Amino acid sequence: AKKVVLKEDPSLPIATKIKIRNGVDNRGKRVKVSGWVHRLRVQGKNMMFVILRDGTGYLQCVLTDNLCQTYDALTLTLESTIIVYGVINELPAGKTAPDNHELTVDYWECIGKAPGGDDAISNKVNENSDPSVKYDLRHLVLREERASGILKVRSQVLKAFRDHFDSRGFYEVTPPCMVQTSVEGGSTLFELNYYNEKAYLTQSSQLYLETCLPSLGDVYCLAESFRAEKSHTRRHLSEYTHCEAEMAFISFDDLLDQIEDMICDVIDRTLAHKPTADIVYKLNPDFKRPERPFMRMDYSDAIKYLKDNDIKKEDGTFYEVGEDIPEAPERAMTDKINRPILLCRFPAEIKAFYMKRCPENRALTESVDVLMPGVGEIVGGSMRISDLEELMAAYKREGLDPSPYYWFTDQRKFGTSEHGGFGLGIERYIAWMLNLYTVRDTCLYPRFTGRAFP
Ligand code: 4AD
Numbered sequence: 001a002k003k004v005v006l007k008e009d010p011s012l013p014i015a016t017k018i019k020i021r022n023g024v025d026n027r028g029k030r031v032k033v034s035g036w037v038h039r040l041r042v043q044g045k046n047m048m049f050v051i052l053r054d055g056t057g058y059l060q061c062v063l064t065d066n067l068c069q070t071y072d073a074l075t076l077t078l079e080s081t082i083i084v085y086g087v088i089n090e091l092p093a094g095k096t097a098p099d100n101h102e103l104t105v106d107y108w109e110c111i112g113k114a115p116g117g118d119d120a121i122s123n124k125v126n127e128n129s130d131p132s133v134k135y136d137l138r139h140l141v142l143r144e145e146r147a148s149g150i151l152k153v154r155s156q157v158l159k160a161f162r163d164h165f166d167s168r169g170f171y172e173v174t175p176p177c178m179v180q181t182s183v184e185g186g187s188t189l190f191e192l193n194y195y196n197e198k199a200y201l202t203q204s205s206q207l208y209l210e211t212c213l214p215s216l217g218d219v220y221c222l223a224e225s226f227r228a229e230k231s232h233t234r235r236h237l238s239e240y241t242h243c244e245a246e247m248a249f250i251s252f253d254d255l256l257d258q259i260e261d262m263i264c265d266v267i268d269r270t271l272a273h274k275p276t277a278d279i280v281y282k283l284n285p286d287f288k289r290p291e292r293p294f295m296r297m298d299y300s301d302a303i304k305y306l307k308d309n310d311i312k313k314e315d316g317t318f319y320e321v322g323e324d325i326p327e328a329p330e331r332a333m334t335d336k337i338n339r340p341i342l343l344c345r346f347p348a349e350i351k352a353f354y355m356k357r358c359p360e361n362r363a364l365t366e367s368v369d370v371l372m373p374g375v376g377e378i379v380g381g382s383m384r385i386s387d388l389e390e391l392m393a394a395y396k397r398e399g400l401d402p403s404p405y406y407w408f409t410d411q412r413k414f415g416t417s418e419h420g421g422f423g424l425g426i427e428r429y430i431a432w433m434l435n436l437y438t439v440r441d442t443c444l445y446p447r448f449t450g451r452a453f454p
Contacts, residue, residue: 032085037052037079060103150442214248244423250419250420259370287435
């Protein structure tokens with residue numbers, strides 16, 4: 001066989017370099033597109049179809065005649081990197097391809113060949129692979145449409161949270177991750193050696209946000225939180241992205257309203273972005289925006305609900321007032337009610353030290369968990385103790401040494417205020433929106449018990 005060597009035709013117009021997402025706007029003119037071979041179909045000797053992927057989209061490319069007879073064409077493999085030159089034209093009726101168009105290639109180059117056969121990615125990992133293999137090869141799995149689609153939604157969700165808070169007048173702050181105080185109890189702290197002093201990875205930025213109120217007013221952050229969770233569940237990670245907000249001069253009802261407003265506004269903003277909405281409905285065709293107002297339910301009524309609906313502990317007994325409602329019954333209740341629930345007023349003894357008591361019943365706290373069907377808790381929040389004496393008593397009751405918290409305590413000394421806030425787990429929020437089985441699929445590289453790689 002004679003060796004076919006391609007040469008770019010110098011009489012053609014100079015190609016404009018574009019990304020695939022801009023294909024529609026660049027139809028009819030000569031373009032240059034770089035990407036990875038996502039799909040490959042050879043049709044006889046004189047025609048080859050490549051679906052090219054560049055992260056911004058997918059583009060069907062048609063190679064004909066000597067373009068598909070070169071050595072590189074005959075040995076082309078999935079995931080190889082190529083540059084194609086040519087003109088994008090709308091497809092005739094009856095044919096389908098991404099964006100309803102295709103690039104007719106007039107010249108192309110192979111930049112990097114990927115292995116084929118036994119060493120091809122699809123032979124190392126595919127949808128039937130064991131989960132642990134998928135996590136080991138997460139860097140390759142990310143190239144799939146589903147995995148990358150979820151990350152694209154995640155990107156837009158993070159933007160939607162930022163836009164939401166910006167539109168409501170909040171400042172964004174970036175608190176430190178290396179800390180020397182616990183927020184949510186000592187049992188889930190990751191300890192580290194900090195220049196021979198004991199320090200931890202933060203569980204929550206809440207206490208720092210509280211210190212910002214007198215200087216910046218309402219504030220929020222999107223930061224990593226860390227939990228040494230012993231539980232190996234589909235909604236617990238060791239590292240997660242925590243969206244936290246703190247507001248001054250509000251009431252408990254204001255707090256509940258703001259949480260509901262945020263969840264609904266973030267959904268609207270996410271779906272207003274057409275490419276993201278397309279992915280959301282592809283991954284979760286039944287997605288429906290929740291109805292407002294959300295159901296508001298007291299913890300004591302949840303205990304009653306569990307009894308009335310025969311939702312029991314593993315030992316066959318019922319949950320009683322004063323007990324924590326674990327993941328399984330919480331899910332069972334939320335799935336049965338099948339709409340978002342603002343679950344309010346938990347007993348003080350099962351909640352964190354900083355929570356404000358209910359004026360009408362001092363055994364309860366002005367606290368809230370938001371429960372979503374399919375996932376359960378996605379938000380935890382509360383009003384905070386604003387009184388100095390009460391906070392000192394709370395440290396004592398919890399067995400916390402107040403000295404490392406001096407800066408937190410000072411907020412109650414130097415001009416205190418009624419205030420409150422909440423934290424939302426981004427991974428749980430996305431798992432709910434996309435109806436995913438596990439929050440792990442919403443992470444670039446998930447961190448959970450026994451896994452800190454890749
Ligand atoms: O309920 P949590 O522990 O509340 C706090 O940390 C408060 N200090 C937040 C605040 O008021 N500023 O956590 C808040 C949310 C949970 O509702 C959940 O969505 C998420 O953080 N979360 C986790 N997500 C994934 N993996 C874990 N191990 C998580 N722990 C909490």
